[in-house]
Amino acid sequence: MISNQKLNILNDPIYGFITIPDTIIFELIEDPLFQRLRRITQMGLSYLVYPGANHTRFHHALGCMHLMQKAIQVLRFKGVNITAKEEEALHIAILLHDIGHGPFSHAMENSIIEGVSHEEISLLFMQYLNEKFNGRLTLAIQIFKGNHNKKFLCQLISGQLDMDRLDYLKRDSFYAGTPEGNINSERLITMLNVADNELVVEEKGVYSVEKFIVARRFMYWQVYLHKTSIVAEQILTNILVRAKELIKQGKTLKASSSLIFFLTKKIYKSTIDKELILKFSELDDFDIIAAVKEWKNCDDFVLSNLCKMLLNRNLLKIKVKDKPFSDHALNTKLQKVMQKYKLSKDEASFFSFRGTITNLAYSDSKQKIFLLTQKGKVTDITAVSDQINSKVLTNEITKNYLCYPKTKD
Template sequence: MNKLKILNDPIYGFITIPNSLIFDLIQHRYFQRLRRITQMGMSYLVYPGAHHTRFHHAIGCVHLMQQAVNMLRFKGVTISNEEENALYVAILLHDIGHGPFSHAMEHSIVNNVSHEKISLLFMERLNKEFNSNLTLAIKIFKGEYHRNFLCQLISGQFDIDRADYLKRDSFYTGVAEGNINSERLITMLNVVDDELVVEEKGIYSVEKFIVARRLMYWQVYLHKTGLAAEQLLIRVLQRAKELNNQGRNLYASTALTYFLNNKISIDNFTNETLEVFSELDDYDIISAMKHWQHDEDFVLSKLSKMIINRNLLKIKVKKKKIKESKLEMHITDFMQAHNISKEEAKYFVFTGSISNQAYQLKHNQINILFKSGKIVDIVKASDHLNLKTLSKPVTKYYICYPKEQTHIR
């Protein structure tokens, strides 16, 4: 069977699968599940084109990693065949642990189990199936390999993951501000003392990358309407879980029912749990909500209808914390309007915060290599006035409440 396939990607054109191991991993049902996991969660309710999947993204990352390996070798950096394959495996599987609608799962279906931890569990399971051929990839993924620049390619402030998702998400949302030149950035990569650096002539591309990341977070990833939709989804699943715990037997797929009935944390995330998780995707959630919108429970029914029909909560974003009195006012109004308890009303009226830090000064810095051999952090190397400002976290606060409240007051 010919395993050296060529795929056609809307971003990069033709992508080649580098070897039979990568082909077999792509063919595995664990990885094929990513075709059913949206890359950008509920963002398609804001940007109708944002229906691309984690599968698209992972394949794109393998393509960019091939470019990075070839470029570094061209510049005299030694990368063995084993290390090369490990990089391809690690970047291919880096997001395999994402649950339905990506990040919403981490706060509702399971208790604070990050997708990175689940990705690692999947990789360890696959390593047994593939005769320990993923051992080095796992080491690099965990950041434990002695050649640090290989780990930085997988996870860093400028890594292959970000190089793909910014460009890809920009394309599918139509938000041009995020369109970075991934190929040029990769062309400018080099390695000094086992650390990844960007050559001096790539400095403006790095500036664009950091600014693009900031803009994509405010305009897309933290867009207030997408945020309201994601918070609704989290609350739908939390309410379903609460009702199941009270003895209700809600309609749901076998996989979703398992997570509604069990309190799952990293401590009891067994092989059985992982197997059930591998059956769970966006379609389980959508199918359940289509059914739940007709449920007798007011909260579950109304929340589900809001998402299915895109009749979302009103959301206001402020620079200062939301006053408790304002929150209480909206809660009281909704309680009285629908004759429900305060606990039920809190599903529809709530506050929270969002934070955006485009660049972290003390974490896996992006270093610029000058022709003199001097290596300087991008913030100091750049004459871009805003870069230092972009390294400071910006926090905003939001309040969500039903649109009908705006007619009351």
């Protein structure tokens, strides 16, 4: 056990001073599993478009915890009953909500361990830490899984207006230098309340919610789904796929022991155990970058050139449009690559491929944002806000892309 004298005050560029509320939070932050988040970039490869976007999951997790402290304070002031144990559990759950992210965050989701989301890995990490901390995380895990009878506690962790979204939009827009994505998270938290066990927003906060949803739409299309980021992430994914293929064929590739472990083994969700989770915790962005720097000298044309593209930001060309690209359009690009570099169709497919991206600013199918009127009535925000009721914000928008090498036609 540590003394209260060690409870630090951290200086954050977004909120100013962030206080660590108690010893359990301090000890969790000090744990190697959490310290690893210093080596996981928050926005994946977005720094190839926005040079300032180099902040980490460590920054984000601390920011979320800070906002959770503010939310608890506001709700208690308004008469909402949150016990001391629930308060601690909320701090723990939001602090650890992203602890399961792999290298480059979303850019490599399902690339290291196929078919398992970062939320599922976060839960496994939390269960491991719960054993380490003698069951202290049990309530936090219950809230994280959405199983607590106080529904609003779960919504603070995962919902339309959770502390995760309130931090990452504000933080990411700051580091990317895109003020259009900035939101007033403090005002949104001030407007929160609870009615019928649901997290609601007081009616006077409707315009802040509108700004939040519009900012979220902007950040996805302009930043998270920027076409250069998309093609860079696909190249990185293809690098891992090609490396696995070569190793399976018997080729020796240099990389960290942790990365080699996951490149050489087929892992299923049902076979994930404590040992494998700890092995996963040894992976971070540095393993991937070190491997890419090594593999650029590989004698395999595909792997070598993919690595050089990523390292030198000499990326594939990408076209994005509303309608799907035809088989003919893709095959034309594939044939050009095959002829120019004497590659098979499978090899050429690492350089010419198509896919889709989707964006949904506000989804009212699973969870809605409810407003609490001055008369105490709870209503769906779409019934009040014409802007949020717009199909542009409430319908899932799908766009199609086609990637291929930059060549002179």
